Amino acid sequence: MIRVGMGYDVHQLVSGRDLWMGGIKIEHTMGLLGHSDADVLIHAICDAILGAANMRDIGFHFPDTSSETEGMDSKIILRKTIELIATKGYRLVNIDATICAQRPKMNPHIPAMQQCMADVIGTDPDNISIKATTTERLGFTGREEGISAYAVALIEK
Template sequence: MKTRVGFGFDVHRLVEGRELWLGGIRIDHTMGLLGHSDADVLIHALCDALLGAANLRDIGYHFPDTAGEYAGIDSKILLRKTVELIQGKGYTLGNADITVCAERPKLNPHIPAMQQTLADCMGIDPDDISIKATTTERLGFTGREEGISAYAVVLLEKA
C-alpha cells in the first residue's frame, strides 16, 4: 500500500455582513469570513491538503476565485469535487487532522457537527476526521479578530 501526506493552510478576513461557515456548518457570530466562495477556511485547508497529497496542485488551481461559477459557492461542493479528484488517482483518505485558529466564537461545541458534516460529504467515518480549535492568545491578526486561519494534514492511501 502506498501512503502520501498532504498539508493545507487557509486564512480569510472577518467582516460584518457575512455568515460564518466553518467545517460545512453555519455558526452564529457577529461577523463572517470574506471570500469569493462561502470562505470556509477549514474546508479550504482540507481541500489543499487532499490535493497536495495526491500531487494535484491546490484549490485555487481547480476552483479559481476568478471563475464566476464559484462565486458564493458552498465549500462542501468544492470538497466533494476534491474527493472525486483524489479518488480518480486511486487514493482514499486514511485520516485528516485539522486545527482552526480563532479567538471567537468558541468552536469546541460545534466540532462534532463539523466532523459529521465533513464525513457525510466525503463518504467516510467521522472518526477519521480530527478537528481542534485554538486561539492565538490575542496575538496577531487572529488574536485581534481580524481573521480566522486553518491548518490541515491528511494521510492518503492507495492500494
C-alpha cells in the first residue's frame, strides 16, 4: 500500500536567531522565530509524512506548549516522525519539497540539506527533492517577513 501526504509551514524572520533550513545552519542576518529551531522545511516534510500515515501533524506530536520541545533541533523531530510512521508499518519512499524565500538564496545549500536529511532518515539523498523559489517580492515572503515551505511525501507499507 502506498500513501501520499502534503505539508506546509511558515515562520517569521526575526533578528537574533539562527537560520536553520533542511537541518543545516545558513548564514543570514535573520533567523526564523519558533518554539523549536523553526526549520520550516523539516516541519513541512514532517507534516507531509505524518499526513500520509494519517497520524495528524507535528503540532500534535511535538506541541509548541511543551518545555520538552522548546528549542528542539528539527532533525530530532524528523527522526521521531520516521519512527512514528514505522509503528504503523510505513517507510518513506520519497519527498518533494519547495522552499519559498526571497533571501537568502537557498539553491547553493540544497545538496547539503538533502544529505543531512537523508542521513537522519536513513535513505538515499536522491529520495529527497528540494526546490527553492522566491515570490517575486510579493506577499510576506517577498517583503522578507518570513519563509514558508511546501512538501509532499510518499510512504509505503
